[in-house]
Amino acid sequence: MDPLDLIDRKIVAELMRDATLPIAQISEKVGLSQTPCWKRIQRLQENGVLTGRVALADPDRLGFGLTVFVGIEAVDHSGAWRDRFAAVVQTFPEIMEVYRMAGEMDYLLRVAVPDMAAFDSFYKRLTDAVPIKNLTSHFAMERMKFTTAYPVDTRNR
Structure with missing residues (x-):
């Protein structure tokens, strides 16, 4: 895979911070319109850079102390x-x-x-x-x- 450019790195950073952000907010934060931003996210998934999107849970509140x-x-x-x-x-x-x-x-x-x-x-x-x-x-x-x-x-x- 080609090295990630600045926009790709910004997209990945935003998604690692909060994967629930709408495309509109991600695209605004990285300086792209929504369609190119969504296409980049899809490409990052296809290339295996983004491997999944999950919710993080507090282990103590789930009983795993x-x-x-x-x-x-x-x-x-x-x-x-x-x-x-x-x-x-x-x-x-x-x-x-x-x-x-x-x-x-x-x-x-x-x-x-x-x-x-x-x-x-x-x-x-x-x-x-x-x-x-x-x-x-x-x-x-x-x-x-x-x-x-x-x-x-x-x-x-």
Whole structure:
């Protein structure tokens, strides 16, 4: 894909801030008329720059008061184990994000659960579902910053 021009970056930045904005407001903010703005948004979606539009929810108000970052050390590094692990983590709705890592841990998971009892249940189900060499849990005490918006440069270069 071609690099994003200034208008594309501004559109993406606006949508990351608030995906509910009407096209009229987005087009005004980025300096385009509505039809070209809408065509650019469609192109950004087709090219995979924009991958979805979602509503963000407060985990505490939904009853998910405990966030746990789980470090996983694989029992081995075979393709079979990786495939099994990848399939297993897809079946756990508590797992919000999974990253394959470089360094001391092989995988990092962000897990959202209501409380410690729910995490204990999750832990048992996960370790029963796939062999793991080591699992380390880090419990978040406070979410000090959270964003889903990438710091897109909206300055004219």
